[in-house]
Amino acid sequence: MYKKSEMVSREQSLPGRSDPMELNATHFLTAESMFPPFPSGRHWCYFAMGCFWGAERRFWSQPGVGVTAVGYIGGYTKNPSYEEACSGLTGHTEAVLVVYDPAVTGFEQLLKVFWESHDPTQGMCQGNDIGSQYRSGIYCMSDNQLAAALQSKSSVQQQLDRLGYASITSEIVLAADFYYAEGYHQQYLAKNPGGYCGLKGTGIKCA
Numbered sequence: 001m002y003k004k005s006e007m008v009s010r011e012q013s014l015p016g017r018s019d020p021m022e023l024n025a026t027h028f029l030t031a032e033s034m035f036p037p038f039p040s041g042r043h044w045c046y047f048a049m050g051c052f053w054g055a056e057r058r059f060w061s062q063p064g065v066g067v068t069a070v071g072y073i074g075g076y077t078k079n080p081s082y083e084e085a086c087s088g089l090t091g092h093t094e095a096v097l098v099v100y101d102p103a104v105t106g107f108e109q110l111l112k113v114f115w116e117s118h119d120p121t122q123g124m125c126q127g128n129d130i131g132s133q134y135r136s137g138i139y140c141m142s143d144n145q146l147a148a149a150l151q152s153k154s155s156v157q158q159q160l161d162r163l164g165y166a167s168i169t170s171e172i173v174l175a176a177d178f179y180y181a182e183g184y185h186q187q188y189l190a191k192n193p194g195g196y197c198g199l200k201g202t203g204i205k206c207a
Contacts, residue, residue, distance in 0.1 A: 004088035004131040005124040008076075014089045016078035023183030028190050032066045032099075034180070042066065044099040045110070046073050046139035046175055049118040050126025052094035053188040054197030058117045059096055060187070064104030068187070069097040071180040073139050074171065079179050085133050093135045093171075097178060107145055111152045112206040114138060119202050120170040121160060127198045137171035139178075146174060152206070159204040 027034055038044065044067075049055040052070040060068040072080050075091030085092050098110060118126060118136065126134045140146040149172045157168050180186075189195050 006088075007124075007132050008089050008091050010076045010091070012089065013076040013091050014080065014084050014087075016080055016084070016090070018078065020079050021081070021180055021182045023180060023186055027067050027069075028187035029060055030066055034067060034069050034186070038067065038099050041101065041103070042099050043102050043107070043141070044097060045107070045141050045145055046095045046097055046178055047110070047114050048073065048093040048095040048135065048137040048139070048171075049114060049199060050094070050129055050134045050136070051196065051198055052096055052181070052185065053195060054199040055094075055117070056096045056187065057189045057197065058113050058199070059098045059110070060190070062100070062105055062109065062113060064101040065098055066101065067097070067099035069180055070185050070188075071095060071097065071178050072133075073178045074137060074176065082182055082185065086131065088132050092133060092179070093137055094133050095137070095139065095178065107148055108152070111138070111149060115152065115156045115206050116201050116204060118199050119165070120156070120168045121166040123169045127200060129198055135171065136169060137173075139171075139173060139175035141175055146172065156204060156206065160202060163202060163204070165202060
């Protein structure tokens with residue numbers, strides 16, 4: 001029997017589809033393009049922190065962040081639907097694309113938001129949200145981002161050890177394919193301010 005809290009194999013995963021999900025081309029809050037190519041000089045990366053509605057809100061409010069978008073990363077199924085991702089049979093986790101201007105906001109500041117905004121020790125869940133689609137992760141676009149993320153993990157683990165938390169389970173790797181989620185998920189909590197957000201940090205503070 002397959003369990004949602006276990007990572008599905010490529011052989012078990014759903015086939016998906018060739019066409020991407022339909023969504024508006026512009027960000028609901030910034031009116032910038034949701035799709036590459038992004039403006040010259042912009043950098044980007046992907047963060048997974050549990051339910052992507054609340055995670056996206058944490059990042060769009062950061063100075064220098066021009067675009068955020070929610071979607072699916074780290075799995076096997078092409079262009080999965082939300083229902084398919086939630087089944088655990090795509091291998092993806094819910095993630096946020098964060099496009100930022102490094103002259104205004106450094107990658108280290110985004111790492112600070114990531115580590116402080118959720119519990120990175122929970123494995124295949126986040127709070128009451130259970131399943132491989134809620135696992136924590138940082139999906140980097142360069143070796144420099146990857147090195148910074150791994151270095152920050154070591155520092156954060158020291159703080160978590162002092163507070164009695166378990167080992168960090170966040171996946172920290174170079175990014176693979178990212179698939180945009182359906183349009184109604186994009187900037188969801190800006191369109192529905194009273195919507196669900198289950199994110200809760202551990203109490204650590206990153207330098």
